[in-house]
Amino acid sequence: MTINAAQYLQEKAEIINRALDEYLGGRESLLRPVMEYSVLSEGKRFRPVLVLATLESLGRQPESALPAACAIEILHCFSLIHDDLPCMDDDDYRRGRLSTHRKFGEAEALLAGDALVIQAFEVISSPFLPDWATPEKKIRVIYELSSAAGVQGMTGGQYLEIAHKDAEIDEALLAEVHRLKTGAFIRCALRVGGILGDASRDDLDALTSYGESIGLLFQIVDDILDAEKKDEKISFSSFYGIGEARNKASEAAARAEEALSRFSGKKELFRQIVGFLLERKR
């Protein structure tokens, strides 16, 4: 059966959207609308869909992973809110709408981000959800999320970027900022899927390599598509130029294929995702 990655991503994104509404929490809080504005807006839901795709490729029911998948997306949204704040990138717009602090105010955006990062861990640990994983697996998932999001991951990457905003960029710094800021979370999605899907150690290694490669591929293509906007930032397209950045994207795609050759599960969906990422236009 041929799988169309674009269609798969879109179908699963709708499932993620419904689950996010359920898992967002804070229904009695005045802060909920601010959280909703960021999380329930349009988004590709690429990271959480990767969790579901991993379960599927391991021959498991993907739905059991929805709390973990949504926690990853909630953490992603938290990082976007704080990244847009005036003391960071000072972005007025996000996904075609006013950024959260421009819509609600700075303190409101700060606290909505704080509430979201904490909510991600509450979703995983909540005793009020139907049983979806053993405590052992939940703890492993929480470790993956926190190490990918924290000082050795996404947050550390954001710091590295602002710490070097006036510095000369070299290849190593570009790779490290990307690895921490974007790569860690896409890698995390694959590993969380692998843990929940009982991947063998070898398969978890292959999934990790695949995740690292498509994370890089995702970011390079993002930079190419945003080339006009990203001239001043640490970006693959501004560092290498568009032509060479495309070569780097193809290399990352090849490494993803190589990782799949070591994966014992179903490969077709993951192959389609590589092609989709390489060809995508937005």
Add this chain to the structure above:
Amino acid sequence: MTINAAQYLQEKAEIINRALDEYLGGRESLLRPVMEYSVLSEGKRFRPVLVLATLESLGRQPESALPAACAIEILHCFSLIHDDLPCMDDDDYRRGRLSTHRKFGEAEALLAGDALVIQAFEVISSPFLPDWATPEKKIRVIYELSSAAGVQGMTGGQYLEIAHKDAEIDEALLAEVHRLKTGAFIRCALRVGGILGDASRDDLDALTSYGESIGLLFQIVDDILDAEKKDEKISFSSFYGIGEARNKASEAAARAEEALSRFSGKKELFRQIVGFLLERKR
């Protein structure tokens, strides 16, 4: 044996300080010094010491609870950093030193707070610490931490406070802001200690009530001690006046005593803590 609460708090605070240095993470990150500045500064360590005191009162070794105790303190420090930011309370000083954003910059303080909130969950879930609790208990601890810190707890309380900064304060709002912003975390310390110390259901209920009462006591006395500074904020001393606030503190102490009468463990240390909180001068 008579226990001196002040001495107990001080001795255990030193143990907490050493453990915090170990659990803080990010040793290879440029962000670590910013995290250290906030977390390893002077602090009463009241919340983590309460976790240890609970284990002790249940007849358990308190040291096994150090990761959870430190996670609570790390979350407390995260909230202080973000609370001091210009868009929130805009405080230039904290614990007699420059606040984190005044010392390092706003983006640095924002990201250090973000790294800390995530680090708290990484400490609990880390596979690299010697075995200190079962996965079941760790998940319960993570749920207690996240629900006390998030939108239904501390972060929600901070939002409630800023949302009403120009509004008329009434008794219910004052109680709710306190319950969420300060109370939830002290209550959480007692519950985490109870969970790790295998408290019975009845004892966990008693510990919860005790925690709620000493949380209120702690905040009222804090407000009285800070009366001059807190005129403009939601504070027990400015709302009730000092004399009536003292009566409220005594009532909270009496409720804490009442909760202890339902606790089957050792009560002496907890009794001393009530007296200490009632009498403290800073």
